[in-house]
Amino acid sequence: xxxxxxxxxxxxxxxxxxxxxRGSLFDRLRDVLxxxxxxxxxxxxxxxxxxxxxxxxxxxxxxxxxxxxxxFVDNSYLIVLAVGMTFVILTxxxxxxxxxxxxxxxxxxxxxxxxxxxxxxxxALILVLTSVLGLLVGLMIHVFKVQPFIATLAAMFLARxxxxxxxxxxxxxxxxxxxxxxxxxxxxxxxxxxxPSVVIALVVVVIAVWVLGFTRFGRTVYAIGGSEQSGMLMxxxxxxxxxxxYVVSGFCxxxxxxxxxxxxxxxxxxxxxxxxxxxxxxxxIGGTLLxxxxxxVLGSVLGVLVLGVIQTIITFEGTLSSWWTKIFIGxxxxxxxxxxxxxxxxxx
Amino acid sequence: MSAALxxxxxxxxxxxxxxxxxxxxxxVIAFPGxxxxxxxxxxxxxxxxxxxxxxxxxxxxxxxxxLVIATxxxxxxxxxxxxxxxxVAxxxxxxxPDPGNPGxxxxxxxxxxxxxxxxxxxxxxxxxxxxxxxxxATLILMTAGRGMAMLITEGQILTVDSAPFKALGSGFLLGxxxxxxxxxxxxAVAALITRRTALGMLIESVGIxxxxxxxxxxxxxxxxFTVYTFCAFSxxxxxxxxxxxxxxxxxxxxxxxxxxxxxxxxxIGGTSLxxxxYSLAxxxxxxxxxxxxxxxxxxxxxxxxxxxxxxxxxxTAVCLLQSPATNAAFGRLRHRLTARTxxxxxxx
Numbered sequence: 001x002x003x004x005x006x007x008x009x010x011x012x013x014x015x016x017x018x019x020x021x022r023g024s025l026f027d028r029l030r031d032v033l034x035x036x037x038x039x040x041x042x043x044x045x046x047x048x049x050x051x052x053x054x055x056x057x058x059x060x061x062x063x064x065x066x067x068x069x070x071x072f073v074d075n076s077y078l079i080v081l082a083v084g085m086t087f088v089i090l091t092x093x094x095x096x097x098x099x100x101x102x103x104x105x106x107x108x109x110x111x112x113x114x115x116x117x118x119x120x121x122x123x124a125l126i127l128v129l130t131s132v133l134g135l136l137v138g139l140m141i142h143v144f145k146v147q148p149f150i151a152t153l154a155a156m157f158l159a160r161x162x163x164x165x166x167x168x169x170x171x172x173x174x175x176x177x178x179x180x181x182x183x184x185x186x187x188x189x190x191x192x193x194x195x196p197s198v199v200i201a202l203v204v205v206v207i208a209v210w211v212l213g214f215t216r217f218g219r220t221v222y223a224i225g226g227s228e229q230s231g232m233l234m235x236x237x238x239x240x241x242x243x244x245x246y247v248v249s250g251f252c253x254x255x256x257x258x259x260x261x262x263x264x265x266x267x268x269x270x271x272x273x274x275x276x277x278x279x280x281x282x283x284x285i286g287g288t289l290l291x292x293x294x295x296x297v298l299g300s301v302l303g304v305l306v307l308g309v310i311q312t313i314i315t316f317e318g319t320l321s322s323w324w325t326k327i328f329i330g331x332x333x334x335x336x337x338x339x340x341x342x343x344x345x346x347x348x
Numbered sequence: 349m350s351a352a353l354x355x356x357x358x359x360x361x362x363x364x365x366x367x368x369x370x371x372x373x374x375x376v377i378a379f380p381g382x383x384x385x386x387x388x389x390x391x392x393x394x395x396x397x398x399x400x401x402x403x404x405x406x407x408x409x410x411x412x413x414x415l416v417i418a419t420x421x422x423x424x425x426x427x428x429x430x431x432x433x434x435x436v437a438x439x440x441x442x443x444x445p446d447p448g449n450p451g452x453x454x455x456x457x458x459x460x461x462x463x464x465x466x467x468x469x470x471x472x473x474x475x476x477x478x479x480x481x482x483x484x485a486t487l488i489l490m491t492a493g494r495g496m497a498m499l500i501t502e503g504q505i506l507t508v509d510s511a512p513f514k515a516l517g518s519g520f521l522l523g524x525x526x527x528x529x530x531x532x533x534x535x536a537v538a539a540l541i542t543r544r545t546a547l548g549m550l551i552e553s554v555g556i557x558x559x560x561x562x563x564x565x566x567x568x569x570x571x572x573f574t575v576y577t578f579c580a581f582s583x584x585x586x587x588x589x590x591x592x593x594x595x596x597x598x599x600x601x602x603x604x605x606x607x608x609x610x611x612x613x614x615x616i617g618g619t620s621l622x623x624x625x626y627s628l629a630x631x632x633x634x635x636x637x638x639x640x641x642x643x644x645x646x647x648x649x650x651x652x653x654x655x656x657x658x659x660x661x662x663x664t665a666v667c668l669l670q671s672p673a674t675n676a677a678f679g680r681l682r683h684r685l686t687a688r689t690x691x692x693x694x695x696x
Contacts, residue, residue: 094483140664144671147621149422149483153608154663161656168651273604277491290484323498323599330492337480337488 039343040287040336041299048306055309059316065192071308073194076201077102077259078307081279082286082300083208084252087245089283090212091224092292093148095246097137098253099275100159101130103268105257107163109178110171110267119177127254133159134250138243152246156276163269170268173261182262197259204255208297221245225292281333282307289340306332360618363669364633367616367662371640379647391520395643397528403639404531405430405586407632409606410613411538412579414631417614419572420555420623421475421482423579426610428493429467430587430603433460435497437513437588438506438597447510456513457588464584467493468577476572490607497599506597517593527589534582539628548626551575555623612659613638616666637662 056063072079081098088095105126112122133155140151173179185193212218220241223231232238261267286303288295310328375382375395385394409426416423440456441447467489474485519526542548553561554568562568586606591597615621616637617630641662645655668674 140667144668144673146667146671150611150615150621150663150667153611154660154667157608157656157660157663161654161658161660164651165654165657274491274494277487280487281491284484290481321498321503323495323503326495327492327499330488330495333484333491334474334488337484338478341478341480 038287040285040339041296041302043339044285044287044299044302044306044336048302048309051306051309051313055313055316059313062312062316065189067312069188069192069194069198071305071312072198072201074263074311075304075308076195076197077256077263078275078278078282078304079201079301080204080252080256080259081275082282082304083204083297084249084256085279085283086208086286086288086295086297086300087212087221087248087252088148089280089288089290090221090292090295091242091245092228092290093141093242093245094280094290095137095152095249095253096149096276097133097152097155097159098249098256098279099272099277100156100163101133101250101253102257102260102272102275103163103270104159104166105130105254106261106264106267106271107166107171107269108267109258109261110173111166113173113175113178114171119175123258126258127251130254130257131247131251134247134253135243137250138246141246142239142242160269166269167267168269170266172266174265178262179265182265195262197262200255200259204252205297205301212297217241217244222293225289225294227293278307278329281329284340285332285336287336289344290337291344360627361630361633363666364616364618364630364637368633368637368640371637371644375640375644375647378644378649382647387523390523392523395647397525399636399639399643400528400531401525402642403635404525404527405589405603406606406609406613406638407531407635408534408582408586408589409579409610410617410631410635411535411628412575412582413607413610414614414617414619414626414628415538415542415551415575416482416579417611417619417621418551418555418623418626419568419575420558421572421575422611422621423471423486423576423583424483424607425467425471425486425489425493426579426583426586427603427605427607428490428497429464429580429583430590430606431497431597431599432467432493432500433464433584433587434591434597434602435500435506435599436460436463438508438591439500441508441510441513442506447508448512450512453510453512457516460588461581461584464580464587465577467584468580469573471580472573472576475576476569494599497597497602501597501599503599505599508595508597510595513592514595515592517589517591517595527593530585530589534585535628535632538578542628547571552624552626555626608659609638610635612663615670616662618670620670 052068061067081102085095085098108126108129109122112125113119137151137155140146140154141148181196184196186196186199187193212221220231220236220238223234223236224238224241228238260272264271282303283295283300284290284303285306286295286299286301288299307329310332311325314325314328372382379395382395385392385396387393409430413423413426437456437460440459441452444452444456446452471486471489474480474488475482478485515526516530517527521529542551550561550566551571553564553566554571558568583603587603590602590606594602611621613634614626614631615634617627617632617634619626619630638659641658642655645658
């Protein structure tokens, strides 16, 4: 043993260590997997594929294109919510009001449509109102230095309370345009179809990817999450951006509410209780660091799909009760947070 | 005179007490018999007693929450813990042959509290050992906890018929409701242990500067375990009271949104969410303010479901009053006023 160690290396030491090609591929793979930027997303992608394959092996009829597309159909509103939440979490904030805002949006839609407002006006009004609510929350957080968690909690109370002010009972929607948007299927091939909501959600995703990846605003969002102080010293518009992310989240919540009302064709005050947790879980599972600074919108979409596929498996299993979903989501959330913790601490 | 006035006004209890007095005044105007307490069958009856009894679960949780918040943490899982503790107690009572036997009730209550302690240790472990941010660490249990409670109750609402258990929620002892007495005991124990020993100061030091207190030799890890365990324990007791009050365990609705009420009580009481100095007396006043607010909404004749809007208004107002921006504005105003009075004295 010692002899081999003692024999001097016949090769001369290179001035700069040039790793062998095979090692570099491995190193690069390891780097990608352990970087806080891309590691969690890749783990999520692998997890999604594995879970989907397990489902396909276990249940007949699971491995079909329509089951995959239904993940989008059933979760289009959650995708939009997760997109808005990604913006907020990227800056290191959090928005607990999204579920309540979804509920109040469905209530506004249902009650105004009942009194005969035109659907276009109703949708525009909802989007404006929820954006204004987001603006107020943002101002409270930025100007008055209220913690994001508590400011959005106040917004959550307000929105839930307003639901009850509008009506304490469920209101159904029978307006033709909404019904048409709810039942229309866009065929994508034999036996495959999606709903208009999916198209809207995907458009939102594309816009968000573009904004975060290719605009100054997007880069400022990442910069604030990395270090607000540095961003400020660099002369970035920190104040404006921090307020705007909450406007984005408010807008997305409103839009998600509209999509949700297409999905359920009703407004109900207790709808979407706990949806904020699903949205946060999707964003975290999708690889966005809760401390901000790292993450992708597409990762959040992947997070939504993972939650969706778990839900689908539980439905296919039949004997498992639906409350297992909550436990699974909690466990997944924990695993991914610990993963984030490990990856970020290694970098330090 | 003016110095004493300034001291009273600048006391942290000033605004909460003013709010409480204002609410009581509104009640007395709307319903002149508000403050009268009558004695029936040796028990005290009256609106004030009702407020104390209905506010007891919130107060009990808020006491635990105060200590958690003082360490710069938060516990979102208290509602879920309350639901689990109620579910455990009810399922044990239901499976026993004699639910009315005091011994059985003691076992059920004991088991529920042990489970609550275990959940608290779990929260403490996530926060202090793994180092997850408290909001997220307790969010996991908040999401998964409701699922666990559903699992224990098997998705049913468990109705129990047990006189000793029911007494926890609606019984009387020495003329006072049992729930109120439990609340008083928890409050007194927490106040004595943290204020008559160095524990309270150590908790505050961890909240103000974790790193500095670590270097000063404060064992933050043990303290965090203690406060989260205590918070879950108090949530367990509150869950038992809530369940006993309804004589039924409802995994979905027991303690729903109670975490928000508890946090609100702490915030109204003047404990900053940024950690550090805390005031249990403030929390007591805060819990009373919330319960009185709910009662006021009833007595004034506003539909009770609108309460959430009022809570939102109160949270917003309190946060804005506490914010550094407002404090700075007040400071400037006070400075200008004192400058003017001293000038006036000089002139005379």
